[in-house]
Amino acid sequence: MLDDFSNVPSDCVMFNLRRAARMVSRRYEEALRPVGLRAGQFSILIALSQQPQVPLGALADGLGMERTTLTRNLRPMIRRGLLADSPDRNDARVRLLSLTDEGRALLKRASPLWQKAQEETFDRLPEALWPDTRQRLQALAG
Amino acid sequence: MLDDFSNVPSDCVMFNLRRAARMVSRRYEEALRPVGLRAGQFSILIALSQQPQVPLGALADGLGMERTTLTRNLRPMIRRGLLADSPDRNDARVRLLSLTDEGRALLKRASPLWQKAQEETFDRLPEALWPDTRQRLQALAG
DNA sequence: CCGGTAAATATGCATATGCACTTATCGAGT
DNA sequence: ACTCGATAAGTGCATATGCATATTTACCGG
Numbered sequence: 001m002l003d004d005f006s007n008v009p010s011d012c013v014m015f016n017l018r019r020a021a022r023m024v025s026r027r028y029e030e031a032l033r034p035v036g037l038r039a040g041q042f043s044i045l046i047a048l049s050q051q052p053q054v055p056l057g058a059l060a061d062g063l064g065m066e067r068t069t070l071t072r073n074l075r076p077m078i079r080r081g082l083l084a085d086s087p088d089r090n091d092a093r094v095r096l097l098s099l100t101d102e103g104r105a106l107l108k109r110a111s112p113l114w115q116k117a118q119e120e121t122f123d124r125l126p127e128a129l130w131p132d133t134r135q136r137l138q139a140l141a142g
Numbered sequence: 143m144l145d146d147f148s149n150v151p152s153d154c155v156m157f158n159l160r161r162a163a164r165m166v167s168r169r170y171e172e173a174l175r176p177v178g179l180r181a182g183q184f185s186i187l188i189a190l191s192q193q194p195q196v197p198l199g200a201l202a203d204g205l206g207m208e209r210t211t212l213t214r215n216l217r218p219m220i221r222r223g224l225l226a227d228s229p230d231r232n233d234a235r236v237r238l239l240s241l242t243d244e245g246r247a248l249l250k251r252a253s254p255l256w257q258k259a260q261e262e263t264f265d266r267l268p269e270a271l272w273p274d275t276r277q278r279l280q281a282l283a284g
Numbered sequence: 285c286c287g288g289t290a291a292a293t294a295t296g297c298a299t300a301t302g303c304a305c306t307t308a309t310c311g312a313g314t
Numbered sequence: 315a316c317t318c319g320a321t322a323a324g325t326g327c328a329t330a331t332g333c334a335t336a337t338t339t340a341c342c343g344g
Binding site for chain 2: 024
């Protein structure tokens with residue numbers, strides 16, 4: 001008998017997650033285009049807005065991202081002046097990251113654009129389902 | 143008053159989707175490493191296993207991916223001999239894609255590895271929740 | 285047949301992703 | 315102080331992602 005993979009595309013968790021992430025990211029990036037932020041860059045700004053100084057590794061963990069990936073994702077943002085980094089005085093290995101004033105200002109401008117994308121997203125998935133859905137995504141990511 | 147973005151990381155659909163996609167993809171790629179397939183490559187093989195000949199654009203639509211992205215993702219797979227492409231006899235613009243015998247054989251070897259990754263995934267998200275979760279992801283991707 | 289518009293795909297550029305490996309630093313035990 | 319294992323971060327390589335733009339082909343109205 002022939003191999004039948006016909007159920008795999010819809011069953012595969014990885015495939016469905018990646019496709020949804022691609023499609024949703026494109027919509028958020030379209031919304032954020034006026035401020036010139038990519039989807040991942042917006043996430044980094046948000047993550048850094050929570051704390052004054054964050055070690056690179058801790059930030060990568062929070063984003064569920066390889067340290068080496070984050071290292072490179074930071075570059076265009078630092079070049080643009082949105083982020084600053086400084087060595088930890090107590091541990092010279094650690095690179096502490098922080099938002100600049102410019103980064104904070106841009107985040108403020110980006111916020112309503114994000115809000116709009118978020119609302120458009122909830123036109124597709126009823127917002128009441130989101131807390132539950134988020135929890136499932138976090139379980140998958142954990 | 144200061145801007146407070148403290149709710150954004152957990153609320154942002156885009157962020158949660160991307161993070162989950164990253165983490166889950168890494169686990170599938172680890173499982174698929176013995177056959178040397180990346181997560182997206184496995185998805186392409188599966189998608190092509192459904193039909194004998196698929197136009198590039200139609201495949202891209204099915205994957206929720208830009209045609210230009212797919213164009214390049216195909217390259218290493220064609221170079222490796224997993225896929226073949228030929229022009230459509232009725233429309234010289236169209237590139238028809240198909241699995242090679244080697245591609246089909248590799249998919250067969252990859253299948254149990256995928257199955258294992260899938261099962262590990264369901265250790266994190268109860269499988270009973272998957273049909274519903276999949277539907278939500280498809281709504282987000284649509 | 286010709287000209288113009290639409291469609292399918294490819295290219296240039298920039299960012300994103302992570303593994304294997306390397307470098308620098310820390311801290312504990314001697 | 316010294317060595318050594320552990321930890322934080324960076325590099326080289328390869329694939330992934332998509333927008334703006336270019337190229338080729340199709341099709342339709344004249």
